[in-house]
Amino acid sequence: MKTKTSVFEFDEKEHDQKIESGKIKPIHLPKIDSLSDVVKYQFCSEIIALKKEQKLQQIDIAKMINVNKSEVSKLFSYELSKFSQERLMHFVEVLIANGAKIDLDKVWEKIKIQSSKLQKKLKKNKVRAIEARA
Amino acid sequence: MKQKNLVTKTLADAVDFDGKVIQKISFDLEHINRGWDSLKSDYNPTRRSNYTAGDIVEFFEQFGFYTIEWEDKQGGNKETVTVRGKKHYRYTAYVTDHKASQQKKIVIDIPYDFKDEGIVITVY
Numbered sequence: 001m002k003t004k005t006s007v008f009e010f011d012e013k014e015h016d017q018k019i020e021s022g023k024i025k026p027i028h029l030p031k032i033d034s035l036s037d038v039v040k041y042q043f044c045s046e047i048i049a050l051k052k053e054q055k056l057q058q059i060d061i062a063k064m065i066n067v068n069k070s071e072v073s074k075l076f077s078y079e080l081s082k083f084s085q086e087r088l089m090h091f092v093e094v095l096i097a098n099g100a101k102i103d104l105d106k107v108w109e110k111i112k113i114q115s116s117k118l119q120k121k122l123k124k125n126k127v128r129a130i131e132a133r134a
Numbered sequence: 135m136k137q138k139n140l141v142t143k144t145l146a147d148a149v150d151f152d153g154k155v156i157q158k159i160s161f162d163l164e165h166i167n168r169g170w171d172s173l174k175s176d177y178n179p180t181r182r183s184n185y186t187a188g189d190i191v192e193f194f195e196q197f198g199f200y201t202i203e204w205e206d207k208q209g210g211n212k213e214t215v216t217v218r219g220k221k222h223y224r225y226t227a228y229v230t231d232h233k234a235s236q237q238k239k240i241v242i243d244i245p246y247d248f249k250d251e252g253i254v255i256t257v258y
Binding site for chain 2: 006007008009010011012014015019022023024025026027028029030031032041045048049051052076078114117121125
């Protein structure tokens with residue numbers, strides 16, 4: 001039975017056009033497969049949270065950390081592969097030096113929590129790989 | 135969509151999604167694997183992927199890992215759409231298909247009158 005008005009009757013071509021025209025900019029869920037990815041993700045999240053809390057624009061953050069508009073856009077879309085761990089940490093250091101209220105103890109606490117999630121994910125992936133081989 | 139193809143899965147761990155706690159997701163696997171021909175109002179004849187319900191759950195679970203700034207604005211990643219006369223938030227993101235090592239687009243709807251269920255519209 002076809003339901004013409006079903007929620008699932010979605011036009012992907014139309015949606016892709018919205019993406020190509022810039023009307024929609026999908027968020028990139030970064031691939032987190034390592035502890036380094038967890039650290040990069042968390043420092044990036046802190047910058048995003050700071051923008052939100054202080055009601056700043058991306059351009060304000062760009063000026064503070066001395067990057068261009070295109071780079072800051074990648075940062076806010078979690079394109080982590082474009083940034084090294086050291087660079088993201090440096091951005092946070094610069095923001096703190098500029099008066100941003102980022103609690104590094106809490107950041108590391110969150111990294112600990114995310115690391116536990118990563119551990120679970122890696123175990124799950126291992127189980128799935130074994131199941132796929134069986 | 136054919137009613138028989140509608141799948142609802144309860145998540146092992148609830149996912150916090152844009153401030154809403156999602157405990158289950160529903161989706162149409164045929165739509166995801168074949169896509170939709172809006173002119174013929176039917177699934178495309180050929181399959182483009184072979185995702186299982188478990189794969190779709192895994193894609194959705196990826197959101198549990200991140201703090202995401204969803205933005206409902208021009209050039210954002212969240213829109214308001216009206217489906218069957220009901221308002222939904224529509225979210226677009228790239229998730230990782232670990233099997234194929236590729237990024238895939240995922241479109242998720244959350245109705246305004248959300249209870250505990252998210253709708254995975256498509257993955258492509």
